[in-house]
Amino acid sequence: MTRNNDIKALVFDVFGTVVDWRTSISTQAAVFGAKHNVTTDWDKFADDWRAGYGAGMAKVNAGEDAWKLVDTIHRERLEVILHEHGFPDIDEEELADFNKAWHRLAGWPDATNGLSRLKSKFVIASLSNGNVALLTNMAKYASLPWDAVLSAELANKYKPHPSVYQRAAELLGLKPAQVMMVAAHNFDLRGAINAGLKAALVIRPDEFGDSKDPDLEAEPDFDYFAKDFHDLADQLGCK
């Protein structure tokens, strides 16, 4: 078992781990659709929008694309799926605002209070592939009490590239082993471990609805396994 008194900071995956992106996007998309007289399966719309995310980032990490913000990846994908779901042409200002639906995601029920408990004992920071502006606006919208907003943007690579995790530790003035990644996704925790960080799996069974199986089991070298942020706070001895 990890001696948790070596851990000084917790860094968090955000989409799926802290916020419920699927419900938030499908809800906002339904409102946007109603305005334009469009009816479609809004959960599928959210999944289709999200589907551009991994591919867009993989191209950056592979060097096929220059550095590109997640806001841009979202926007490029949005322009594809709007037509597929029957939307008419939308003017630029409205499109730019709707693309920021990803800045307005609601936290899981334990997010704000659980993070506050963890913050009482550790430095807590985002460490998302989302860009700094997106994460900053989201923190304000969803009352996420970060000590610092860290992002893949500050490494110009996307998780699970090791430099993202190492850059976060460097910016916090800590050794990688003093930082623990908290995520609902095993691939992200594997990336963190490869970069020398500690790893905590927090399961989010409802992240994908019925569209995809979430990660619910820790791998043997993960340091913590928790049902939610309160459970993690309990295990880490936070008040």
Added chain:
Amino acid sequence: MTRNNDIKALVFDVFGTVVDWRTSISTQAAVFGAKHNVTTDWDKFADDWRAGYGAGMAKVNAGEDAWKLVDTIHRERLEVILHEHGFPDIDEEELADFNKAWHRLAGWPDATNGLSRLKSKFVIASLSNGNVALLTNMAKYASLPWDAVLSAELANKYKPHPSVYQRAAELLGLKPAQVMMVAAHNFDLRGAINAGLKAALVIRPDEFGDSKDPDLEAEPDFDYFAKDFHDLADQLGCK
């Protein structure tokens, strides 16, 4: 007069503008001195420590030194002044901790509540020459409710280099003119204006004690002039 509805984010100088570095450093230094049986003028000790700051950063901006964190600049200067003030040799662990005195600075009396009021209407972020780790630890110590911790470290240049201000706007996803720099130092506000930002002078008459005159008068192209953060919040229409 600026139409303040164009301003989306406020970025803040920290040393002197948000926190009272001189009192905080002299107080911690006196405790450290007592432990080592050293008596000296602790306000002068604080001023002497601070005196290494500008010169260290100027060398980086001039290209004479490679990028170097403020933590490192503080440490190099500390090793010089300890002997000048009669300290014996100090072991590494204790020295490293004392160097972090700069992470433990108290806010001016209006800092936390004034920033909270400004946060209700604007994105608020640090924009200090201090490194991210220093600013993150200080925010926790002094209860500074930043939406995001931004730093010269993210531009690899020091204020007043224009790239520091422009990088902050970029990371916030805003145009420079949508961001207002808040500082107690005219040179910093001049740097911000040169980079396309708005500028608000908040005066801090006690920053330097009786050792140096503070900036107390706005230049004609500054957008706001305030006595403290509450006054600024009033002028910006914050609750």
